[in-house]
Amino acid sequence: MAPVPTETRWSTATQIAAAVNAGEVSASAVIDATLARIARLNPSLNAFTAVTAERACAKARALDATRDKKKLPLAGVPFAVKNLFDVEGLATVAGSKINRAHPPAERDATLIEWLEAAGAVLVGALNMGEYAYDFTGENVHDGPSRNPHDLTRMSGGSSGGSGSAVGGGMVPLALGSDTNGSIRVPSSLCGIFGLKPTYGRLSRARTFPFVVSLDHLGPFARSTRDLAISYDAMQGADSNDPAHADRAPEPATPQLPRGFDGLRIVVAGGYFKKGASPEALEALSRVATAVGAKDEIEIPETARARAAAYVITATEGAALHLDRLRKQARDFDPAVRDRLIAGAMVPAVAVTKAQIFRRWYREQVLKLFARCDAILAPATPCTAPRIGQQSFTLDGIEMPVRPNLGIYTQPISFIGLPVVAVPVPLKPLPIGVQIIAAPWCENIALRIAHALETMNIVAAPTPPALGG
């Protein structure tokens, strides 16, 4: 194992846990350094909306006093969560002004409890787009979280603070949510790894929802191994999330060394190449070449799948917020409010049609996995747009940025497929590629990501301006 210095800014979670377990550094020293780093960097990155310093220091001291911490795979690893996760003692704001009036949460979200049971230490809550209806990372109440590779650019949303905090070296591990792409878009724009597991794999208990039939939770990290270790720590039965699948944990970390030998990997064509920027196509090409993916596959009716996801999102989101729209419409981000009011007016037949199409589309895509084990596709159509940028041009058509950064992620989460977003370190800005697997086959996507990382094809680049 490479030695881990007391300065752990760019260390992975795996390295930090190993160093803490070996007694090379105390958990308290790691957390003290992390808190100092957050204080130094947050005025620039605006990733954190709350820092739980007192709690983190107490947890670290308790870890340092624990004799059997060697059993903990994330011993002393600092992590933070998108501020839609319940954190005991904090109101769960979900990026909104309205929820600030909520009483403090009485108990942590399940995934926080399980990461802390594995030795990780929560250090705070992270900025996000209001109520997760966002792909930009901008927030009218808290200001935008910023891209660590260029502070004038978007972090991506809606888990923008998660992308900014991990990509900027504030923490090695963060959690976010992904309804239509909100883990994969920030991963792509901030140059880090993100895992959106299969729908129903990880418990969403005690998190603020957006679109219950599409919501997923998952980790961000600067290495595949960190994704796998944290993902393994978060698997398990939890009856508090009605959509949580009754499946035994399937640890992915032991599978990583298997690489991609024997796996049939193909590239998504058609829809997924139309509109992609040269950077998105270059990143896809590098990954495809490295894994020997020569064949293209056409995912049928992808544009229609994206349309159906759009309808379900607008209407389920509107149903969730209907009462708040009636009573507190002026307290919303206007861009979110106007989309939700419109969503409330969509006829119910449109929603049922979208859910019927969803059933058909799922069956068609699952048939493709008889011919392949993984599908590669761009994560975003372009590298990070500038903060405040309203429109961009895709395939010769000018369109708004906010709903369209997720055009390649939305048709995949629509049917709950597991995806690892891997960062290709292009210059000057990184961009991600999606590794898409069949339901419950997270380990396949993680194996491919890990192999690509070993080959130096994908990596989380250290931002030049923040590298010191």
Added chain:
Amino acid sequence: MIAQPGANMTEPLDKFIEAAAVTLALPLDEAWKSAVKTNLEVTLKHAATVAEFKLPDEVGPAPVFKA
């Protein structure tokens, strides 16, 4: 069939939005109407894209209630 909004839908859609806001007890400031209409047009366009795809009557919706 869900009609895709077009030029000839402008006035009916304006009336629909006014009526829906009243029916749903949603506030609708004059200043918001344009953005709400744009968003509704986009969503209805997506809905029409989905609805025009013919599927067998037997295909059930994706979420299924479990007792």
